[in-house]
Amino acid sequence: MRMLAVFEKSERIRHIGHLDIQRSVQRGLRRSGLPVAYSNGFNPHILISFASALSTGASGKREIMDVTMAEPVTAETFVRAMNSAMPPALKVLEARALDDRHPAMMSLVRAARYDLAIDGDDAFQRIRDAIPAAMAKEDLPAMRKTKTTLKECNIRPLIHGIEAKDGHLLAVLTLNEKESCKPGMLLEALCREAGMEKVPRMTVVRLGLLGEDEQGRLVPLETV
């Protein structure tokens, strides 16, 4: 069986990178005493996958992992055992048993919901005021950075919605195996739209990952 677990990467450890989070969760699983399954081979590792890597610098309210168990356990047991084995900064919130044939969570992610805190009232207001015009456009250019390249792309189709309130932008942005709009790309595009020279500081919280229900509506990934 597999266990889908929702966990929080708290603000305190937002600078920890994805690989380190992975290793820490694996050690947590080892501490928990839960019957997790290991890969075969010379260097056996725990069979675990994460729905989406969270960037260094961002915290996550509802991140998702998918663990293969060697023996069945209940969701309650899983959550209880994990929370006694994890540091407070990395908490398991809920879990759900999955059938082995359930598709990989990674393949089901469609979008993510973000809370982006913008530094400075003036900067926030200018960004907020630029949103309607930006959203009315068909083409909203932003720079996509990979390890080696810097490419211009259109992020407008990747923005599902933005709301601006009290210094925060609440945004739903496309995130799937093929393409994604990172919060930084959105901020940069909006700043350009607002005619701002300097991109303000922003704190990123990923509120949750979204998948699709049968009608094609975006719903929390853990319910898919």
Place this chain on the structure above:
Amino acid sequence: MNYLDQFERALEKVQKAPRYTGGEMNTEIKPWDSCPLHFGFCFPDTYEVGMSHLGLKILYGLINREDWSLCERFFMPWTDMISQMKENGIPLLSMESRRPLNEFDVVGFTLQYEMSYSNILAMLEMGGIPLENNERGEDDPIVVAGGPCAFNPEPLAPFIDAFMIGDGEDVMTELNQVILERKRKGMTRRECLLRLAALEGVYVPDLYDVAYNDDGTVKNVTPNCPEAPAVISKRIVPDLNQTYYPEEIPVPYTEVVFDRIMLEIMRGCTRGCRFCQAGMLYRPVRERSLEKLIELSEKLQKATGYEEISLSSLSSGDYSCLPELIRELMKRMKDKRVSISLPSLRIDSVLKESLEETQQVRKTSLTFAPEAGTQRMRDVINKGVTEQDLLEKVRDAFQGGWSSVKLYFMDGLPTETNEDLDGIGDLARKVVAEYFAVPKDRRAKGLRVTVSASTFVPKPFTPFQWDAQNTIPEIIEKQNYLKKVLNIKGVTFNWHEPYLSFLEACFARGDRRLGKVLRKAYEKGCILDGWNECFRFETWMEAFRDCGLDPAFYANRVRARDEILPWDHIDSGITKAFLWREKEKSNRAETTKDCRLGCNGCGLQKRKGVCSFANAGGV
């Protein structure tokens, strides 16, 4: 904006933020007001180095275990963070509750390495604590230090209020109790220091005056008050099974230098290698029992989830029940998928059997430390290892499927000649030949022999404490010679520039006047000297000149037998007579037997019941 917000912003601008953010497993924050005594544990190097250090984990657990004391960690920030802190008025903050260093009652530094001394000054200053003990007021913390370098405390005497000499476990609690009493009863700083000086193994440098001869050598070190003992004896934990060992240790999120469970199987070493300060300072040998180690390993594995356990000691191969221990650990850890590694494997004590057992989990590279290239040189340093031993073990390893071997040597040893350096080349060549002697279909591919040579640094409390270190030009010449000798296919040669070793030699055997040099160098910008990219040798030399002191006086001078050494008032348990005897034997290339084969009369036989190999009659 307050400094905590500034700190959050700084984190976004530095290279490795995780080394400053804390929140690791098993570092749960004790509420500040829940304990009257607050201990700031300072590791004067980066997080990655400090979190690999066993002593930190022992004392961290020990202090936090008491309901009246809490311990939080401080590390030396990297240069990018230091700039951010200076620009934005951020003090040095603890990893746990992010409080400035000067809010703690006790600030404790661990002294592992002389080249971390400038970091101590940097951490004190960033922590808002006056650098020198005579500048500190009633509200400032008591600054203490311990660890191997505390055995020659003199260069740090101006900056540290009290040194703990020897094993830290017992004295730590006693010291904290005195400081707690100070806090409760409102003792003055002076009263508190006098009380500390009365504890066994505690040295309060301010209570001693140092006089010098005209030639610059020490004339005497004398107590300036009746409370201070003339000689400070090191603390010895008599039984490791009775002493505290943590059952939960912090697990960093990021990879640190030693990212695994370190199981201290014994303390001390009976080999008596003459260059090895640890081998002298950590005497006598004390073993943890097999049962205790099994119990600890299971608890630690459960509490950390680590994938690897390493057996830690100066000479793990000498542990009396090593095969049983390894077999038992392997049996119990196999299902938990934990591998067992033996780091400081001595080549004469490796059991073929345990080699075979190790590979059942993973084949990492094997490390051997012959230390010197010829038998004569090995006899001089009393490294009781023969070429035959080494080659046999290497053969076993190659036949067992290893293809990567590391060999450690020293250059600049007393009486060393080019012939000894040639010996290093010969040994490397023979190791290569052992590999090719294994039939091709039975050996692992990709031979890698790494030869590392470090520059010898004479240390206090060793038989070489009277010897001169080779001068920098001499070392460079030897290294160049070695480069030629080790130009062998399949062999990589690693060496370090000698400048750092030269400075290390100055401070290792320095006197109290070097405190001025340290401060001067720090004020000129020297920090993180142990890191190549930060080390500024010229600036250090300037600091010596400004203070009117000659570094060669400390590094390159032969001391006379009757010279008062700056650390003579510290009693390591080893007598000066024994060390001198060892020095004379070394001059004759004469070896001294392992203490397990009979007492050599190092001095510890005089301390009742601490050494299991002691012969009270002595030698």
